[in-house]
Amino acid sequence: MCIAVFVWQSHPLYPFLLFLNRDEYHNRATEPLRWWEDGETVGGRDLAGGGTWLGCTRHGRIAFLTNFKETSSFPDAKSRGDLPLRYLQSRKSPTEFAEEIQEEVSMYNGFNLVVAHVLSKSMVYITNRPRHGDKDKLVTQVSPGIHVLSNDSLDSPWPKYLRLREGFKRLLSNNEGGEFPVKAMVEEVMTDTVKDQEPELPHVFTPETEYQISSIFVDLLIPAGRFGTRSISALSIKTHGEVCFYERHLEQGDSWKEHTEHFVIPNRSIV
Template sequence: MCLIAFAWQVHPRWRLLLAGNRDEFHARPSAPLARWHDLPIIGGRDLEAGGTWLGATQAGRCCVVTNVRDPNDPQHGTSRGLLATDYLAGSDDATTHAQSLLAAAPSYRPFNLLTFDTAHGFYIGNRPSARAQPIEPGVHGLSNADFNTPWPKTRALMQRLQAWMDAGHDVDVAPLFRALADEHQAPDDALPDTGVGLERERWLSSAFIRGERYGTRASTIVAVGYDGRGLIVERRFGAAGRFEGESELTFQASGN
């Protein structure tokens, strides 16, 4: 993923409510949202490295990973997507997992990781050094920088998620998809400087990125209720932002 806003333990119905865009090269092979046949994971799948950028489980766990935008940081190490797969397929709760991952975090490519179970959420990152912090109840954002870094598109998506909740929504996710489809670029004086040059900073500053070789590949909404019921909706896009399909899956945690 490259842009995420989420509400944790503040919506009256949804324990976790998350909206995010995955930006990637269009040539990289991926499978759409599905229940995996070989692991207890619900999500899309990177067919090159085998992991996922966002997934959930029938037990109400969820995990999301982003990269870190820094052209001077070599992309060496284990694939980030395996972080999400390992958490979702594992048995450790979010707290135990965060503590145990710290030792191995430097061996992965630059990453930001969000993990959630039925009670706790964690942010784990490995740049500039490995660290983990519990997620407090509230509305948060993440892109290709540190947790809650106020990039314009991150702030904007957080504000639209907050507005969605303030309006009393709990089922109609169309306004969230409209927020993820926003192609408005930030003014130059609000852009971050991540070392990719002004033109590329402008292009990457919109929520939805349209391009022939690289751009937004998927927009996804995840909602996990306090009662264990969950919903994932994914919209997929090809080169130049061409719509390629939509999938929706629901689940119910056992024992709820």
């Protein structure tokens, strides 16, 4: 299941730095990282639903999404990938966007959505599966620091959450506020296949399925087809506005391809 780790407004060089594994069926039609037709937005696209799981704009809008782990879903629900797409193409602040969609969140299967604008230093977490069913907690301001988002609420301490957070913190501390080693993070942490033992599992699905998806990097064969990590993304924004969007994605034939887009948020510093 998808997992992301990010640091927000607490690093001397990176106001925002994110790593995200997208887990999906291998046969689901997907377009890898590229600039979209509007010339303003960059990210991958889910061609089945038309939306995205992670995107960024030239002017500092960011949105990323994970599904909420649950045993049932509504077949006629709206596509969750449309939510980050709508934010990226809007002119609303993160808080305004969160307010706009609150009345319609029940029309989607379970989701976790983070939307941000680096120029205004604003980031919110939106979910339609709040802890303890508390409807007042659909929207939360994200505090500065390191956060992990998987398939439960933001910062839920599942074992693979803890492994990902510790691996990220280790590389951050090893580089003491300097350039972050993106490739090392991808190769050493985001591809980690260590799995949890039965007592540590969340016990939402069957024990065998839970075991197979308990690693940071997922790869398994189930009756519906091969499922697992289709892409590994890294999105960094530096204090002077330089953006680097890296993606390693799986193509047909089990080959991995890398692609990177660079640009600068225009006209102003983001600190």
